[in-house]
Each structure stands twice: as C-alpha cells, then as structure tokens.
Amino acid sequence: MESAQMTRARKAPGRIAFVGSGPGDTGLLTVRANELCTNAELVVTDPDVPSAVLALIGEDVELRPAVGDPADVARDLVTEAKAGRSVVRLVAGDPLTLDAVVREAQAVARSSIAFDVVPGVPAGTAVPAYAGVALGAVHTEVDVRGDIDWAGLAAAPGTLVLHATGGHLAEAASCLVENGLASQTPVAVTADGTGNGQRTVDTTLASLAADAGELGGHLVVTVGAAAGNRSKLSWWESRALYGWKVLVPRTKDQALEMSEKLRSHGAIPVEVPTISVEPPRSPAQMERSVKGLVDGRYQWVVFTSTNAVRAVWEKFREFGLDARAFSGVKIACVGESTAAKVRSFGIIPELVPSGEQSSEGLLADFPPHDDILDPVDRVLLPRADIATETLAAGLRDRGWEIDDVTAYRTVRAAPPPADTREMIKSGGFDAVCFTSSSTVRNLVGIAGKPHTRTLVACIGPKTAETAHEFGLRVDVQPEEASVANLVDALAQHAARLRAEGALPPPRKTKRARR
Numbered sequence: 151m152e153s154a155q156m157t158r159a160r161k162a163p164g165r166i167a168f169v170g171s172g173p174g175d176t177g178l179l180t181v182r183a184n185e186l187c188t189n190a191e192l193v194v195t196d197p198d199v200p201s202a203v204l205a206l207i208g209e210d211v212e213l214r215p216a217v218g219d220p221a222d223v224a225r226d227l228v229t230e231a232k233a234g235r236s237v238v239r240l241v242a243g244d245p246l247t248l249d250a251v252v253r254e255a256q257a258v259a260r261s262s263i264a265f266d267v268v269p270g271v272p273a274g275t276a277v278p279a280y281a282g283v284a285l286g287a288v289h290t291e292v293d294v295r296g297d298i299d300w301a302g303l304a305a306a307p308g309t310l311v312l313h314a315t316g317g318h319l320a321e322a323a324s325c326l327v328e329n330g331l332a333s334q335t336p337v338a339v340t341a342d343g344t345g346n347g348q349r350t351v352d353t354t355l356a357s358l359a360a361d362a363g364e365l366g367g368h369l370v371v372t373v374g375a376a377a378g379n380r381s382k383l384s385w386w387e388s389r390a391l392y393g394w395k396v397l398v399p400r401t402k403d404q405a406l407e408m409s410e411k412l413r414s415h416g417a418i419p420v421e422v423p424t425i426s427v428e429p430p431r432s433p434a435q436m437e438r439s440v441k442g443l444v445d446g447r448y449q450w451v452v453f454t455s456t457n458a459v460r461a462v463w464e465k466f467r468e469f470g471l472d473a474r475a476f477s478g479v480k481i482a483c484v485g486e487s488t489a490a491k492v493r494s495f496g497i498i499p500e501l502v503p504s505g506e507q508s509s510e511g512l513l514a515d516f517p518p519h520d521d522i523l524d525p526v527d528r529v530l531l532p533r534a535d536i537a538t539e540t541l542a543a544g545l546r547d548r549g550w551e552i553d554d555v556t557a558y559r560t561v562r563a564a565p566p567p568a569d570t571r572e573m574i575k576s577g578g579f580d581a582v583c584f585t586s587s588s589t590v591r592n593l594v595g596i597a598g599k600p601h602t603r604t605l606v607a608c609i610g611p612k613t614a615e616t617a618h619e620f621g622l623r624v625d626v627q628p629e630e631a632s633v634a635n636l637v638d639a640l641a642q643h644a645a646r647l648r649a650e651g652a653l654p655p656p657r658k659t660k661r662a663r664r
Contacts (some may be wrong), residue, residue, distance in 0.1 A: 166243040175344035210346020224257030277370040278342030282384030304329035309374035320359035336378025389416030390641035394580035424592035449526040461557035507631035509541040519549030532557035577601030587616035
C-alpha cells in the first residue's frame, strides 16, 4: 500500500553570475551580460557601475549595493542563491581583473552554488580605442596605483597603458624618464573613457602632471608613439555633436529614438516632457470608428502620427481585434516614422508621401475619389484633438467623405525643474529639436523661449512655422520629416558651421605648448 505522505521537492538553488559592465559606454555591454541582468531576480552592484547601465535593468529586478568585505558580499550572494534566486554580481569593468571581486568568486566557489563569469570589455583596450590610440599587437598594461617595477615597465616593448589617478601622474612620469624613456615621449590621458564626457589630453612625459594632473576619476594613460599619432583615429571625440547638450522636448515614450540617435553623434540628450498623451474624453467616437473598420465602412485610414497608430491599436486590443480588421482597407501615413509604426504591426501602408513628409505632401499624392474604382467613399482620420484641419479639408476637396475622429488628447506637461528652465533661458543647451507644433508651444509655455545662442531644429514646415510664430530662429529643417533625418541634419549643420570656423572644434584638449 502506497504511503499517503509525499516528499516535498525543495526549490532548486539559483545561480550566481559575476558580470562585467565594461568601461562605461552601454553599447559595450555584452549580449550575455545584458541577458543576465534583464532576467535576474537580484543584482548586487558597486557604486562605480555607470548609471546608464543600471537604467537597462528591469524595474521588477531588485538592486542592492555590495556591502562589506569580499567574504561578506560572497556570503550574501550564496544566501540569496540558496533561496532559489538568480543573482548577478555586477561590477564596472571586467570581474576577474578586480582583486576584491576575485576573492568574492573564490569564496563562492567554495560553496555548493554554481556560478558563471561574464567578462566585461576591458578599459585597457577599449579606452585607447575610443581615444584613437592604435595599440597594435604589442602593448603593456599596468595599474600604477600599486607597487611597480618601473625599470621593467620602461623597458617593455610597444605602447604602455597605465591605469592611474591624477595624483599618480607626476610619479609615473618621473620614474619612466629616470629609467630611460625620453621626456618628450608622447602621452595621451583619457578621463571618463568611453563615456559621453570622455576627454583626452595630449601631452608628453615632461608635461604630464602639469597638463593632466587635475583630471578626476580613473584615468587611462597611453605612453608611446601611438599616443602621438591618434588624431586621425580619434573618432569618439570627433563626432559632429560631441559634448553638445541637446534639449529633447517630447513625450517620455517618444524620446528614446531621438535620444539614441543624438548619442550616436556624440550629443548628450536631455529629455524634457512637454506633452502628455491621454485618451479622448469620450470613447464613443473611437469605438464607432473601430466598429466601422470591421464592418467595411472605410476605404482608407490616414495616420498622421505614431500616437494615432498607437491609439487605434489600443482600441483593437480592447475589443480583441488584430491586424485582420484592416483587411480590405488601405492605409496612408504622414511620414516614414508613422509608416514604420504601422509596419511594426505587420501591415504595409499603401501610401507614404513621395515628397514632403507632411499633410501637404500626403495630399499631393492622395488619389481623388473615383465612383467606379472606389466602392466606398469614406476615409477614417484618427488624430490629435489639436490637429489642424488642413488634411481633412484637402481630402474633402478630392471627393472623399471624412470621419475626423479624436484618437488622443495632448495635454501640457508640468514645468521641468528650475535648473533645466534656467539652462533653457540662459543658453545652457547647444540645440533643441522640435518634432511638432505642440512641442514648440508647450515648451515655451512651461519653460520659456530657448536662448538665441541655442540652435533650433524643426522636423517639418508646420513645426518651423510655429517656431517662427513664437519668435524663434529656425536653423535646421531636414528635407524629409523624420526623427533620424532631423538629428542627421543637425549634425551636418554643426559640422558645416565648424568647417566655416563659426564653432569650436569638437571638444578635445590639444597638447599644451610650453
């Protein structure tokens, strides 16, 4: 006879992963590191892990600082893993190149918990690469913050890569010269390596302490001929918008694309929400429109923004519908970004303006209603509550009946912090990128007009017209309206001004002349 009692299975222990975040740039985080941080239940982190890396960790993941000596930290990791949690020990740089973390790993290895090690991109090679220093196959890397064999280091072949702080530079320079290196040996000192604030000072051993001694934080110092030949390969600090602070006045959920594009050109985006997108006050109009789509009431749906696309799909989900509801309906989009949003739902738009990416551009290409070819004469136009009548009027002129529906409302956001408002008014921003008339109106309303020294970039003619109405000088407007084109046009404008001598070169520090 079988026993009525059963043995309860214990929860399986979790794993511990020692993960390196790399030297600073989130783009250097490895795929495996990103995967582990995303899926972990607990991330134990050091204070020097870049905040941008921590921002990539999911909101439902517990973040906990590493407290105590290596034995204490290891004990905490093992305890959590034995409780069944997946644990990441996240460190800046490369885990097993840090003595304290090595001791943590050794302590974990003495337990019964399984562990992984995910290396981070090492600063000793990444930072020189971002500074344009070609290390080549032969180079020597050493941390000069400890005991050093200076004679052996000075005799080492190839480029020297030193990890230091400003307080170690004078000793490093004098010891290397005393042991045989020429005082005029080229040196490049990089602070905040691979970060948006990266700064590289070009100098020599003779002037090292004087030129770079005040730099803060972890410094990567390259010594040798390669350091003196870095100018042609200095790609990171030579980008068109490097070091620029660019104001991004958008809704929070729309800022990501622009901010990422600005970062690719070296800018530091500062996101200031100016509008909040909310549902219409009454859902009845949208509900009737969705029913009309299903019932074949419309020949066309015209999307004027990604917000309109999002609003319609939210109604679809509410009613349990999917892309099949668009069967037999043609879709037109004002602009490539709106078309891309439609395509993300598996639908290919029939019409995107071939010329100007605007309502006028769409009207130029939109076919007039034909009684024979078009069995249905009605167009659904879901849009913002404050949108202009230009598109609806133009479609009516082409013989179409229009259901002009409020799909969403744009509400002015709360004012930004006082220091941001002061930067806007005093010229603390190098540029501002406007993507709609409402962002112009609302930014001026909640924070005031940008200073005249701030370059103004507008995504299209309507946005530029509104900027002019508020007395702003429009410096940049792309030929085709999209976020990517807007940022690229700003970068090209900055490069052109710099070539003409109207702007200083991208932020870098040249060798001081003495």
